[in-house]
Amino acid sequence: MSQASVLVVDDEAINLEILSEYFEGESNLALHTTSNGEDAWAALQNPDNSFQVVLLDRMMPGLDGIGLLKRIKADPRLAAIPVIMQTAAGSPEQIREGLEAGAYYYLTKPYRRDGLLAIVHAALADAETRDALRKQLNQHVYSLKFMDQAEFSIRTVDEAAQLASFVAHACPVPDAAIMGISELLINGIEHGNLGLTYSEKSALKLSDKWQDEIERRSKLPENTNKRVHLSFRRSEKGVELVVRDEGQGFDWQKYLEIDPARAFDPNGRGIALARMLSFSSIRYEGCGNIAIACIDAPEGIPTSE
Structure with a gap:
């Protein structure tokens, strides 16, 4: 089974360590971590990378989570990638802002390992379903020759x-x-x-x-x-x-x-x-x-x- 690549973006080193531990033992997931929005954007733009899920901290200096999310959703090559927002703040206004910007799901810190992995796997499954539907549509267009x-x-x-x-x-x-x-x-x-x-x-x-x-x-x-x-x-x-x-x-x-x-x-x-x-x-x-x-x-x- 091929690995799904997950991009984790968080400016707190301790959070990156915890998340890395959470993903240990998940042999079907390959983790790539960055500590700020600009580095994450550069990783997303790198043609050698192909991420299936982005786990994104909302509050970061410089390019914050919302700003990076908007960039992702504005790029046709990246827009289909599910982005899971993680934040310590859970006000309805902030959650609404993230969802309207295109967030797949919100995780409020602190969260449990099993909860995080369940959401990541759900995001991967949904992305695979959408990809299968797109391929099926292309096949139907090709089938017009019949x-x-x-x-x-x-x-x-x-x-x-x-x-x-x-x-x-x-x-x-x-x-x-x-x-x-x-x-x-x-x-x-x-x-x-x-x-x-x-x-x-x-x-x-x-x-x-x-x-x-x-x-x-x-x-x-x-x-x-x-x-x-x-x-x-x-x-x-x-x-x-x-x-x-x-x-x-x-x-x-x-x-x-x-x-x-x-x-x-x-x-x-x-x-x-x-x-x-x-x-x-x-x-x-x-x-x-x-x-x-x-x-x-x-x-x-x-x-x-």
């Missing part, structure tokens, strides 16, 4: 980005697919459901007001219930994506190719680039509010397993 049919609907530009990232994982080459899927979804929102014209978008992009206008139009009563729908279908030939909006359509023919006349416009190349880089083909149906994009199955790469 998806043959799916239906989705979105309303906002932010949702379009999230859905594009998700569905791209089900395509033969995700990195190539994501830009094209995003382009079709965003076009469905802004030009379809929200009725934004090409010239309006150009002016808004140049004045850096595009996002504000999208948000304004999204809140209008006539648009609040409009959605863009995406159908995903996989066959032996490849992947077919059907994107349908609830707008009036647009004159799509001239946007399938890159027009030099629009070369200096801040927009207008998305569909053509998607056709070249993301999809094997794009065609439109209806009034232009239905886009059908196909991605051929690469040779030697199965479309379903």
Whole structure:
């Protein structure tokens, strides 16, 4: 069984000695001690170290426990590490401050060895559970390659980005697919459901007001219930994506190719680039509010397993 590394931070030498004794006999725990917040922060930043739990004294000169806790929780690489605060003061305000800053648990000095070890083991178990769930989520995303049919609907530009990232994982080459899927979804929102014209978008992009206008139009009563729908279908030939909006359509023919006349416009190349880089083909149906994009199955790469 591999050892879990525990970082103990306390400015009192006697406390470090006591804690070291408490952890004696815990063969699955490796102890690393520091006597101040700055040294602890340096140890946490050292890429050679990997701590699973931090046992942190609240009251220390210089960088105190709360300050170090806030640094830990603000660092994406460290935020998931459970931090157990230890303190001689147990006022509700101080405990609330620590919990709001992200402390996993509070231990009030003096405490018993068995109580300390129980909390450390509980923190380790919770951290392992969270890690397992994250790995499982990644496995599910990878497993999207097994998806043959799916239906989705979105309303906002932010949702379009999230859905594009998700569905791209089900395509033969995700990195190539994501830009094209995003382009079709965003076009469905802004030009379809929200009725934004090409010239309006150009002016808004140049004045850096595009996002504000999208948000304004999204809140209008006539648009609040409009959605863009995406159908995903996989066959032996490849992947077919059907994107349908609830707008009036647009004159799509001239946007399938890159027009030099629009070369200096801040927009207008998305569909053509998607056709070249993301999809094997794009065609439109209806009034232009239905886009059908196909991605051929690469040779030697199965479309379903």
